[in-house]
Each structure stands twice: as C-alpha cells, then as structure tokens.
Amino acid sequence: MIKDANGLIDYTEALKNQSSSELKLYVSMGTCGIAAGTTPVLNKIYQTIEEKNLKDIIDVVEVGCMGLCHSEPCICLENKETNEKVYYGNLSEEQVVQILEAKFDTELAGAKVLNKTWNTPEDEEISDQIQTRIVLRNSGVINPEKIEDYVMRDGYKALAKALTEMKPAGVVSEIELSGLRGRGGGGFPTGRKWQFAASQDADQKYLICNADEGDPGAFMDRAVLEGDPHSVLEAMVIAGYGIGADKGYIYIRAEYPLAIKRLEIAIAQAEELGFLGENILGSGFNFTIELKYGAGAFVCGEETALIHSIEGKRGEPTFKPPFPAISGLWGKPTIVNNVETFANVAAIIRNGADWFKSIGTEGSPGTKVFALAGKINKVGLVEVPMGTVLRDIIYGLGHGIVDGREFKAVQTGGPSGGCIKADKLDTPIDYESLKALGSMMGSGGMIVMDEDDCMVDIAKFFLDFTLEESCGKCTPCRIGNTRLHELLEDICSGNGTMETIEKLKTLSAAIKDTALCGLGQTSPNPVISTLNNFYDEYMQHVDRKKCPAGVCTKLVSYTINDKCVGCTLCARNCPVSCISGERKELHHIDQSKCIKCGVCYTACKFHAIDRT
Amino acid sequence: MSSCTCSKDGGCSGIEEINLIKLFPEKTSELDRYIETLNITSDIEQNRGYLIQVLHRAQGIFSYLPEDVQLHVANKLSLHLSEVYGVISFYSYFTDKPVGKYKINVCTGTACFVKGAGRILDELKRYLSIEEGETTADGKFSLGGLRCVGACSLAPVVMVNDKVYGNVTTDMVPQIINDCSE
Amino acid sequence: MFNLKINNIDVTVEEGSTILNAAEKIGIKIPTLCHMSLDCFDVENRTGSCRICVVEVANRPNLAPACCTPVVEGMEVKTNSIRAINARRTMLDLLLSDHPKECLTCAKNGNCSLQDLAAEMDLHHVMYEGAMSKYEIDLASEAIVRDLNKCIMCRRCETACNTMQTVGILTGANRGFEAVVSPASGKSLTETKCVFCGQCVSACPVGALSEMNYKYDVWRAINDESKTVVVQTAPAVRVAIGEELGLEAGEIATGKMVTALRMLGFDKVFDTDFAADLTIMEETHELIERVKANENLPILTSCCPGWVKFFEHQFPELIYMPSTAKSPQQMFGAITKSYYAEKIGKKPEDIVVVSVMPCLAKKYEASRPEFAPNGVRDVDIAISTRELGDMIKEAGIQFSKLDDSEYDNPLGESTGAAVIFGASGGVLEAALRTAADWLTNEDLKDIDFEAVRGLEGSKEATVNVAGLDLKVAVVSGLGNARKLLERIKNGESEYHAIEIMACPGGCLNGGGQPYIHEDTSILEKRKEAIYREDSGKEIRKSHENPYIKQLYSEFLTEPGSPLAHKLLHTKYEARENV
Numbered sequence A: 001m002i003k004d005a006n007g008l009i010d011y012t013e014a015l016k017n018q019s020s021s022e023l024k025l026y027v028s029m030g031t032c033g034i035a036a037g038t039t040p041v042l043n044k045i046y047q048t049i050e051e052k053n054l055k056d057i058i059d060v061v062e063v064g065c066m067g068l069c070h071s072e073p074c075i076c077l078e079n080k081e082t083n084e085k086v087y088y089g090n091l092s093e094e095q096v097v098q099i100l101e102a103k104f105d106t107e108l109a110g111a112k113v114l115n116k117t118w119n120t121p122e123d124e125e126i127s128d129q130i131q132t133r134i135v136l137r138n139s140g141v142i143n144p145e146k147i148e149d150y151v152m153r154d155g156y157k158a159l160a161k162a163l164t165e166m167k168p169a170g171v172v173s174e175i176e177l178s179g180l181r182g183r184g185g186g187g188f189p190t191g192r193k194w195q196f197a198a199s200q201d202a203d204q205k206y207l208i209c210n211a212d213e214g215d216p217g218a219f220m221d222r223a224v225l226e227g228d229p230h231s232v233l234e235a236m237v238i239a240g241y242g243i244g245a246d247k248g249y250i251y252i253r254a255e256y257p258l259a260i261k262r263l264e265i266a267i268a269q270a271e272e273l274g275f276l277g278e279n280i281l282g283s284g285f286n287f288t289i290e291l292k293y294g295a296g297a298f299v300c301g302e303e304t305a306l307i308h309s310i311e312g313k314r315g316e317p318t319f320k321p322p323f324p325a326i327s328g329l330w331g332k333p334t335i336v337n338n339v340e341t342f343a344n345v346a347a348i349i350r351n352g353a354d355w356f357k358s359i360g361t362e363g364s365p366g367t368k369v370f371a372l373a374g375k376i377n378k379v380g381l382v383e384v385p386m387g388t389v390l391r392d393i394i395y396g397l398g399h400g401i402v403d404g405r406e407f408k409a410v411q412t413g414g415p416s417g418g419c420i421k422a423d424k425l426d427t428p429i430d431y432e433s434l435k436a437l438g439s440m441m442g443s444g445g446m447i448v449m450d451e452d453d454c455m456v457d458i459a460k461f462f463l464d465f466t467l468e469e470s471c472g473k474c475t476p477c478r479i480g481n482t483r484l485h486e487l488l489e490d491i492c493s494g495n496g497t498m499e500t501i502e503k504l505k506t507l508s509a510a511i512k513d514t515a516l517c518g519l520g521q522t523s524p525n526p527v528i529s530t531l532n533n534f535y536d537e538y539m540q541h542v543d544r545k546k547c548p549a550g551v552c553t554k555l556v557s558y559t560i561n562d563k564c565v566g567c568t569l570c571a572r573n574c575p576v577s578c579i580s581g582e583r584k585e586l587h588h589i590d591q592s593k594c595i596k597c598g599v600c601y602t603a604c605k606f607h608a609i610d611r612t
Numbered sequence B: 001m002s003s004c005t006c007s008k009d010g011g012c013s014g015i016e017e018i019n020l021i022k023l024f025p026e027k028t029s030e031l032d033r034y035i036e037t038l039n040i041t042s043d044i045e046q047n048r049g050y051l052i053q054v055l056h057r058a059q060g061i062f063s064y065l066p067e068d069v070q071l072h073v074a075n076k077l078s079l080h081l082s083e084v085y086g087v088i089s090f091y092s093y094f095t096d097k098p099v100g101k102y103k104i105n106v107c108t109g110t111a112c113f114v115k116g117a118g119r120i121l122d123e124l125k126r127y128l129s130i131e132e133g134e135t136t137a138d139g140k141f142s143l144g145g146l147r148c149v150g151a152c153s154l155a156p157v158v159m160v161n162d163k164v165y166g167n168v169t170t171d172m173v174p175q176i177i178n179d180c181s182e
Numbered sequence C: 001m002f003n004l005k006i007n008n009i010d011v012t013v014e015e016g017s018t019i020l021n022a023a024e025k026i027g028i029k030i031p032t033l034c035h036m037s038l039d040c041f042d043v044e045n046r047t048g049s050c051r052i053c054v055v056e057v058a059n060r061p062n063l064a065p066a067c068c069t070p071v072v073e074g075m076e077v078k079t080n081s082i083r084a085i086n087a088r089r090t091m092l093d094l095l096l097s098d099h100p101k102e103c104l105t106c107a108k109n110g111n112c113s114l115q116d117l118a119a120e121m122d123l124h125h126v127m128y129e130g131a132m133s134k135y136e137i138d139l140a141s142e143a144i145v146r147d148l149n150k151c152i153m154c155r156r157c158e159t160a161c162n163t164m165q166t167v168g169i170l171t172g173a174n175r176g177f178e179a180v181v182s183p184a185s186g187k188s189l190t191e192t193k194c195v196f197c198g199q200c201v202s203a204c205p206v207g208a209l210s211e212m213n214y215k216y217d218v219w220r221a222i223n224d225e226s227k228t229v230v231v232q233t234a235p236a237v238r239v240a241i242g243e244e245l246g247l248e249a250g251e252i253a254t255g256k257m258v259t260a261l262r263m264l265g266f267d268k269v270f271d272t273d274f275a276a277d278l279t280i281m282e283e284t285h286e287l288i289e290r291v292k293a294n295e296n297l298p299i300l301t302s303c304c305p306g307w308v309k310f311f312e313h314q315f316p317e318l319i320y321m322p323s324t325a326k327s328p329q330q331m332f333g334a335i336t337k338s339y340y341a342e343k344i345g346k347k348p349e350d351i352v353v354v355s356v357m358p359c360l361a362k363k364y365e366a367s368r369p370e371f372a373p374n375g376v377r378d379v380d381i382a383i384s385t386r387e388l389g390d391m392i393k394e395a396g397i398q399f400s401k402l403d404d405s406e407y408d409n410p411l412g413e414s415t416g417a418a419v420i421f422g423a424s425g426g427v428l429e430a431a432l433r434t435a436a437d438w439l440t441n442e443d444l445k446d447i448d449f450e451a452v453r454g455l456e457g458s459k460e461a462t463v464n465v466a467g468l469d470l471k472v473a474v475v476s477g478l479g480n481a482r483k484l485l486e487r488i489k490n491g492e493s494e495y496h497a498i499e500i501m502a503c504p505g506g507c508l509n510g511g512g513q514p515y516i517h518e519d520t521s522i523l524e525k526r527k528e529a530i531y532r533e534d535s536g537k538e539i540r541k542s543h544e545n546p547y548i549k550q551l552y553s554e555f556l557t558e559p560g561s562p563l564a565h566k567l568l569h570t571k572y573e574a575r576e577n578v
C-alpha cells in the first residue's frame, strides 16, 4: 500500500533501480496476436529458455498490442545496454528457437526482421516521424498484468500530482485548456463536459468509461485496455477527483474477454497499492471502479443507452436533454468518456496542457489512434498527430493496397461515417476536415477499399448493420432504415429506377433530421456519402443494371471465353460444381446453377473467365 | 415453450417442458451462490443493476436462458418476468433457445465484410444446411454472425466457441467443421 | 419564465415546459402520437419515439420533438416550415408503411389517433412501401385482443401497465424492425399475471389493443326465443354511455339507457346497483364482525376483479385479508340464476345474464370457473360501456331523443350508496353509511364522507362511529395499491378497512369506458355526475333498499347466513407470479 506521493516516488525509484537482464524479449499477447497463434510461440520461448538455461540473460515480457497486427505472431528483442530493438514477425515455433539460440543474430536465425526501431516499416523513412505515441505509450512495452511495469514508466505520477498539487477545479481546467476532445466519436471538448458535472451540486456523481467499442472494424480501445489498462484507471481516478465523483464504472463489451481479464487484474492491483479505494495517496479522496459488461448491442455505446444498460434495462437511448452530466446514471450527474480519451489524461496532467496543445492541430490537439483494416497491406494500429495527411497513413504506415490494386475509398467513422475518395487523400485529418468531406472521425476505424468493392453494396452493408443494431424505439430508425435498406436492395438486384435514387435521398435526409439518437441520426451517412462520391456507380446499377465491381450477384454473370485452356482448376473449385468440360477443352458454366461466388474468376490463371 | 436440446426435439412424445432449474439443482445452486454474493436488497432499482451480470452468469451455467431460468432470476431480484425477458430479447448475447455444442460465428464486421466474410457465411450455411441463427438438427452446430472481435488483421475471421480462425477462405470450411468433431 | 417565439408569435411559459406546452398555450396544435399525459394521475409517457411532433428550432442541426424538448429563453420555433411538414409526413408515411390499413374493420375505427392524423395530414398514398410486421393476433383472453400488426411502438401501454399499474406485464421486446411490445416470451395475456384492467387498452392510441367484443353474442341471445335475457348495468356506465351517443360528458343517462336497453330487446332491464347494495350488506357484516373480533384487519374490498387478480398473483401472502364477498356483477348473476330463476320458474340455463360494465376485467371475472356452478355461468356475457354504445348505434336508436324509463323489479331497485360504487371511495362510503347505522342502531343523516371522494390515488380518513375510531383508506390504481400493500406487509398500517380499485379514479375510468383521449376533465365530470345521482336518490343507504330487505326475508334470511355464503361469497387462490 502506497501511503502518499513521496511513497510513490520511492516505490518508482526502487523499481527503476532493480537490476534487469541484458536482453528483454517482448511477446505480443493481444487478442489478435493470440488468434494468430502467439501462444504456442510463447510456450516455445519459455521452453527454450528453460532448456538452454537463458533465464539470467533474457527477461520475457508478455505485452499487449504492438500495433503490428499484420505480422503476428510477433516478438521484439531489446538489448538493454545498447537500447537497440529488433522486431520479428510472422514467427513460427522453430524460428523462435533459432532466434533465441542466435541471440540477436538475425541472419543466423533467418527470420523476418521487421525493423530496427519502433514500429517503423523497414523500407519507409517517414513513418517514424508520423507516429507519436501518447495513448499507446505503454502498449507493447509493458506487461499489462503487472502494475510495477506501469509505475516504472511514471504511472500514477499524474494521479499523485493531481491529488497533492492540484485542486479539483484545477484538474478540470487543465483538461479544458489542453483542448482534449472526446475520442469516442463526437469530439466534444472533454474539459467542458467535466465542467458541467463538476458544477452540479449532488450527493452522488458517477464516472463511466465507455469501453463498448462497437464500431465493427475498429479495435483501438481493445488494444489500450489489453496493453495498458492502468492508464485508463489512473485517468478515471483523476477525472473522479476533478468532477467530485467517487464511483466509476467501466462498461466493456463482453466480446473482449482478454481486456476484461486484464482490467480485473489491474483493478485488483491498483486497489492493493492504494491507487483505488479509500483515502488515495493520503489525499482523503476515495474512488472505486466496477466493471459492467455489455451483452451485444452496438447502440449501448450511445451514452444514455449505456447508462440504461448499467441500470439493467434495455439499452434504448432516451432524449437529451437532460444530459447525463446533469441527470445520468440513477438520475445522478454522470460523465461518460471513451477509453482513448481517458488514455490521454494522465499524460496531459503530467506534461501540462501546453505540451498537449503543441501536438496536433489548433482545433484538434493531440493524437488519434487509427485501426487500419480492409484491403491494406499493413493492417494494424497507428497513432498519429491530428492533422496527419490521409495518404501518409494509408500509403506510409499502411503500405498501400493489397496486391498493388487500385485504392478506391477509405471509410472512416464506421456505420455513422462516410467514404473518402482518392482525390481527397491529401486532406490533413481532424474532426472538422473529416466532417467537411461528408464523413466523420468516429472512433478511428479506417477500412480501405479497392476496385473489387461495390459502393452500393458497402452502403447496404452498413445499413444492414444499423438495422440489426437499431434499438427499434423510434419511427425513422426502426421503419425508415428498413425502407432505405429495401431501396438499396432494389438497386443491387436490378430493380432500381431514378425514383429509387430520389427516394434514397429524401428518406435519408428525413431520417437524419428526425431520429432520436446518434445511431439513427447518422445511419444514412454511408448512403449519402456513397451517393455523393460514387453516383456513377449507382447509375450503372440503375441504368445499365450492372455492378462494376462484380459484387451484386443478381447483376453479374460469369462466362468462360476462348482463352480457356481446359486446366479444370475452376471446375474443381466451384462450390456447386456447375462448371463442366473435358480436360484441355473449353469449359462451360451452367448459368442456372451458378451462385456467382466468383471463386472460378479468381482461380483461373488464364483470364479465361469473364465477369459481366 | 419447447426447450429440448435433444435431437428429437419436436418429434418426441415424452417430455413436454423442460425445467432447467428443477432438472439441475447443482447448477441452480451455483447460480444462487453467485447471486448471494451480490448486495440484493428491497431496492428494486439497485437489484436491477445486477440483472445483466446475473444473466451472463446464468447463461454461462445453463448455456441458454429458457423461461424457467428467467423467472428464477426475476424472483431473485424482485423483478417482473417481463423485464427480464425484455432485456434478454434486446441483447444479442443472450438467447432463450438452446444452442449447438459448437457455436460457429462468422465475423460480419466491416473489415471482415470487405475481405469476403459474406461468402464464408454463405458457404457455412450451405455446408451445414442451416440459416444464420439456427442450430443443426443434431444439436451440434449453431451458426451465427458476430460483430468485430477486434482481430480485423486476420479478416475474415470465424470463431468456433472460443477458437479464432483467421484469414478464412471458403475451402477451409470443411476443415473447420472437421476440427469440431475432434 | 421563458420567452420564446413560435411561428413568430411571442409566448411566455414556465421553466420546464415543452415546446408542445408552449404551442398549446397560443392555440397551435402540434400532432402527437406517442406522447400521453394524464395530468390528474400524474402519469406521462414521454418516450419521444414516434417523431410525429417534430418542429424546426432555429440554430439546431436537426428537428426537435415538441413533446419532449424543453423550451429555453429566446427559442425560435417553426411548427409549419416545409422541412417540419415534410418530416412529419414522412413519419406518418413510414408508420403507415408498416401498418395494416384496415380502418373499416378495426376495433378502434373512429377512436384512433393514427387514423385521425392520416385524415388531418391528408396523405394520399404511401411512398415508402415495404416489408410489414407479421404477428399472430392474440385472441386467447376473454377480455383483451392484441393485434401487434397495428402497434406503432408508442409504449403508452407499457407506461399504463408498468408505471401506473405496476402489474408489469408489458415490455419492449426484441429490437430493430422486430421490436414490439408484448408480455414475456410473446405469450398471450392469459398466460401472465395480467389483471385485465384494460388501462393499456385505454392508453393505446391505435387498434393494437382493444377489448374482446361480445356484441354479436348478445344479439344472438336476444334473438333466441328459448332464452330469457336479462341485462344488468354497472354504476359507472350510466354517467359515461352518453358520451358515446351524443350527450355531453357528465350528463346522467340512466333513464335513456334503460329505454334503449328495452328497445334492444332485453326481457328484463335490471341494475347491478341492486347487487351493489347486496354487496354492502354482506361486506359490512363481515367488516363489523372483524372489527368486533379485532382480527384479520384491515378488511380489503373485493368488488374489483382486476384488484382481486392482482393480489392473487402478487400478494398471495395477504390472501386472507380481502372480504370474501363476491363483486356486485357476480352477486347479481348468482341471485338471478337462483332466487329470480325460481321466482319466474325458469331453469338457470335458460336465463342469459348480460352485464354492461365499465370494465374489461369483468369479462374475465365472469369466466372464472368458480362462478359457473354446475357449468352454468352466473354471468353469461359481459360487454363494456363502449360495446353497449355501439349496439345502440347499430340498432339505429336515436339515444338523445329517448324518454327516460325505470328499471324492472325486483332486481332493478337501488340506492345512492350503490351508485357511488362507480367512483373511487364509493364502496367504502357506502359501507360506512350502513356500518354507522348498524353500529349505532340509528338512522344517521350525516352520510356524506367527503374525505374519501375524489380522483386522487390515495385517500384516508378516520371516522368515528358509535365511539369507535374507524381508520379507513381508499386507493385506486394498482400502483398506489402496491405501495399500500407493501406497507401492510411490513406491518406499517393500522387501518380497519381499505377500498381498492384497480383503475385510477375507480370504475368511472374503467378500461371499458368511452375513450377519453387524455382529456381527464371528462373523468371529473363523470365523478360529479355520480355524486349528483346519489344525492338525487330518495334512499341512499343500501340496507334501506326495500327489495334487498325482501330478498333477505324471502330467501337469504340474513347477511352472512349459510345460503348467503354459498351464493354471495367466494374464495381466492394464490396464482403464479409470471
């Protein structure tokens, strides 16, 4: 138990002075690492260390996300003396043994070396400069299950500073001055929100961390919680102190079992050391944190719905005002902030508002974590200062499009956002510029699409999502989105007319104008945005009854041309066996049976299959 | 309500209604022991705050939440059955229907979608001859969709119970199903 | 006070008012569907879900729902900008696109807010047609029909059932397009603890909830030569039926109603009020016995079947408390099929007892098996005030032009004490009138117990009778009942007698009464009419009803006698709390 701020300093010093081994071996144990097979690799590492008796020279650190999802399983070997780091990706068990045996000699090991410095693709210079790690400062570096690792990197120092050197109002105003905006999507100034709650006179206030991360294709919050849970806990105590709340909840989706486990461990450890609980660091301030689980409802990311969910109700949003900061959980003033928002707080308190404002843009200070996914070479997490140009993210950090194909669009903001076309790739991104492009920041998912993606189909996909996730409470979202979806379905199946397009436009506008909560208010965005950016593609569907990307099965047919050499590959791969033909003879597709899966099209090495 | 997990469900003349609470006293007392660790009082609003976690636990124990389990939970927390049902039917995580031994879930998040999750789902439907949300007649497999599991780098992703398959292609489907029999 | 402009008209309203309130103040009606407010019971449904009330507010990115947007200083509102009009029409369009447009055959035809809205907005075709919900109609109960295909998800029924009545049957289920309001697991109401109070039916603005209709059964019975068809009319019907038939709210229509019933072809037109007097005889007898013995107190009234079913399900531990006296409807049936049958020399099965009730729970009550000795129901058909109104219309009877006439005898005579059964507090007041006389052996003149009158949810009084301080309470609305019962359960109440009515305000606001469409002033008028009828009566105490006296002397001997017990008392059973 650490009694006060000095106690923390002593404890931190003691930890830092502990002797450490010559080599540190970081093993990426995030969800996607584990899914990609890191566990057997880790076991092999322990086994080899044991067998070769390397315990004294190598420390194994199981870390969270390193951001290198594209190369999992992935490890990093650090030489404590030279501070040199080497990353190895796509590892097999055998390679691990080789690496350990060779102790650094990569050539000897023959493994794929990713880079020499932090997360810099080996052949790119720029990315080093464009990544700035505030939110992910500890992710991939510390063992998230060890509070000592966090403390050693100046963890809980900001808490000590806030509790001993600052008044609650000072904490709130520091955050306000920093210009930090909510990373959960809306971009509302965090300090101003805290101010609302701080100024409420109430016997009880609550603080909630929104860890519902429902946006499909986004995994920033998961990475923070899995890789650096204490950064969120610390921030919550600071925020609680600022607004006068002594009870915090983390509302986390049940689909993140690993994050839940690590949070549970982190909370227990923080309680044990006295960063949570009564009389924290001798300040007289009390704060507790409880985990609450989601149960599979995207709309529960919306704050009023989230509050209802914590109260044990159906996660239906309610009309605002009153805002939660005035009347929230059980009718008490409540602040809801996103995981990533919180992950910035300790750094701001420690380094000051001016430092934070020096990063990013004037209107959107700081960094943003993006989850790159889709048809991009280097899928993963990147953290860049606000104002970074899209092209640098997609081509610099993401290494461009898979198989060297043509970039078509990037979708930001998830189901509430929109698509950005190639001609806008040089836009520096922040909250406002994305909005101006008809998209939005959202939570930070970036899904990259290429010419094989049909934009009408993408719009329909997002509406599918909204339909399934709509709470069904209000008319425009419950019925309106169903109708929008039907209109898109008409277009994709060749029944669309100009009237369909007109209806899409007017109905979209009406839904945006009338829906009760953010989900419905933004649900037509993918439709509007694709209509604006890819009108031609819609027209192809409507006028020519063709899907240029070959996705809308009702508008596509596959036929075999005379380039066919009769290799039979397509016939062997067709899932419904509707391709016939003798070996070395022209093959033929039975159109009545073809399910238009496109397998043959990709399989044929001779460009003998036409998609029209 | 029919809640048989047996393959003869519907075609069986013996059992009319299964009451899991009565049928599995040890499971019921496991649930009750958990509920006792909570601070249940006469304050209904406070009790309601525990509802979702109790349901998580109950589904973990019984694997699904038929009406008798719902009622048991409702009574323990002094809530109306309708309130419990309203919650269960809202959250996709909860189910009042028995599920297969192997829960096959295709990620239908955006990243997986653009990487062809739809085709994987179609292939699984065809292969198992069931629709999304259904369970095979032998009670072995249920097929469902799932929103992003955060492993987008491995898109498209299929989860079988807790196991994640990444970079799935349609020809991996037989193998995935095969793995289940082991 | 806030100043704002609506359509460029200045208006000043109190803080906390909504745009809807402010608009009303200057005579602008903004259409609403989901919003419901029953001021006199302090009940509001403010879900903001239908979005039909959207208006344009300056400097706001999207439209604002008038029903739940609080006004702020300097607000500028446009209710009829083209943007707002288009949005409202789109909302209506969308609602209709998922709605069976069956007005001509719909139970709420003429009483439907959606229909009215469609007429007002004059939408000529539905633009966004598409898939429609498909639900099986719940026809399983004797009292209520649920046709969720017509549900517009306004959630008013939930507010009625869960917030106001706290019965807790209805919940939002599923989500998205499949979202619907229903009992757990989509069951029929009969499989739940629904008490059939019908408050959800009154709250539902459309035809998704309506009563089970028995008009045709009545027509058939009337036209069956082999049957003697007698009709009884409940106390609260006479002050409300006129609303259905062109009279002003609050006009007493007893005489016209009796005339109309005769014109419809009933063989005898009797009055439930007679049985109400009988109920008082039995219940007061029980009260006095319990008070004298000082045991099983408080005694709870038992004439409301909604309330009876409520405690059977939700307070089984208190099952010994309610009086064992049957409700007037059932007493009437039992006496008709015994005493009266004998008198006219008919077999019980050849008599059809039709009751006209302000209530839907009475339909259910009439079907309870214990009220069908030897398989012959004491009450064969129960119809609501609304159904009677419809029958009169169907028969082409020009109600407002009718002359008054009198009930038949012997089961048609009643006292003022019986009439007030129709208002919350009436049963208790009637019992007190008789108890006071019986305990003092006098004919007391001061018989107006004002303290227990009125629409408030709970009232209480201490009445000194013959040196005895009787502490009494009156609650109406099951939400209020629950609070009181919790107190009783915890031993925190010291009452001798409590009247409980399921419907807020009592039967005058029953689930079978003409729809008030949120105009609660109508309830006030009905209440006043009831007390007017009482004070106009020559006899105002149940035990002074000459035909009651005759009934006891000819048949029952005395209150609480073995025969009275057999015919006029019942017992309760604990039921599943699902």
Ligand SMILES: Cc1cc2nc3c(=O)[nH]c(=O)nc-3n(C[C@H](O)[C@H](O)[C@H](O)COP(=O)(O)O)c2cc1C
Residues within 6 Å of the ligand: A181, A182, A183, A184, A185, A186, A187, A188, A190, A210, A211, A212, A213, A214, A215, A298, A299, A300, A301, A302, A303, A304, A336, A337, A338, A339, A341, A342, A443, A517, A518, A519
């Ligand atoms: C439909 C919907 C889903 C949302 N999902 C999330 C989410 O998953 N995570 C999140 O932090 N915020 C989400 N939000 C935003 C929250 O409502 C809220 O604004 C946010 O948590 C506030 O935190 P911030 O100010 O730190 O961003 C969602 C909003 C809507 C309308």
Ligand code: SF4
Residues within 6 Å of the ligand: A299, A316, A317, A469, A470, A471, A472, A473, A474, A475, A477, A478, A515, A516, A517, A518, A519, A520, A521
């Ligand atoms: S917009 Fe959609 S999610 Fe939001 S309240 Fe309305 S129906 Fe529910």
Ligand code: SF4
Residues within 6 Å of the ligand: A558, A573, A574, A575, A576, A577, A578, A579, A589, A593, A594, A595, A596, A597, A598, A599, A600, A601
């Ligand atoms: S598209 Fe699919 S189904 Fe059609 S022929 Fe090719 S492989 Fe077979």
Ligand code: SF4
Residues within 6 Å of the ligand: A560, A563, A564, A565, A566, A567, A568, A569, A570, A571, A587, A603, A604, A605, A606, A607, A608, A609
């Ligand atoms: S794969 Fe191509 S070349 Fe081979 S048989 Fe099929 S169409 Fe012909």
Ligand code: SF4
Residues within 6 Å of the ligand: C099, C100, C101, C102, C103, C104, C106, C107, C108, C109, C110, C112, C113, C114, C115, C150, C206, C207, C208
């Ligand atoms: S509910 Fe209303 S609109 Fe619908 S069919 Fe009935 S009367 Fe017509």
Ligand code: SF4
Residues within 6 Å of the ligand: C104
């Ligand atoms: S309102 Fe129109 S549809 Fe209805 S009956 Fe009259 S004419 Fe026919």
Ligand code: SF4
Residues within 6 Å of the ligand: C144, C160, C161, C162, C165, C167, C168, C169, C170, C189, C193, C194, C195, C196, C197, C198, C199, C200, C201
């Ligand atoms: S009749 Fe009464 S108890 Fe039954 S559902 Fe309606 S409001 Fe609830």
Ligand code: SF4
Residues within 6 Å of the ligand: C150, C151, C152, C153, C154, C155, C156, C157, C158, C181, C200, C203, C204, C205, C206, C208, C209
């Ligand atoms: S049943 Fe009626 S009151 Fe209930 S939600 Fe539906 S339309 Fe509204």
Ligand code: SF4
Residues within 6 Å of the ligand: C196, C197, C303, C304, C305, C306, C307, C358, C359, C360, C361, C362, C501, C502, C503, C506, C507, C508, C509, C510, C511, C512
């Ligand atoms: S209060 Fe009257 S109308 Fe309402 S349920 Fe009871 S008896 Fe029926």
Ligand code: FES
Residues within 6 Å of the ligand: A028, A030, A032, A033, A064, A065, A066, A067, A068, A069, A072, A219, A223, A380, A381, B153
């Ligand atoms: S390694 Fe995939 S999220 Fe970080």
Ligand code: FES
Residues within 6 Å of the ligand: A216, A217, A218, B107, B108, B109, B110, B111, B112, B113, B147, B148, B149, B150, B151, B152, B153, B155, B156, B157
């Ligand atoms: S979209 Fe499938 S794992 Fe994220």
Ligand code: FES
Residues within 6 Å of the ligand: C031, C032, C033, C034, C035, C047, C048, C049, C050, C051, C052, C053, C054, C065, C066, C067, C068
């Ligand atoms: S009446 Fe205002 S939203 Fe329904």
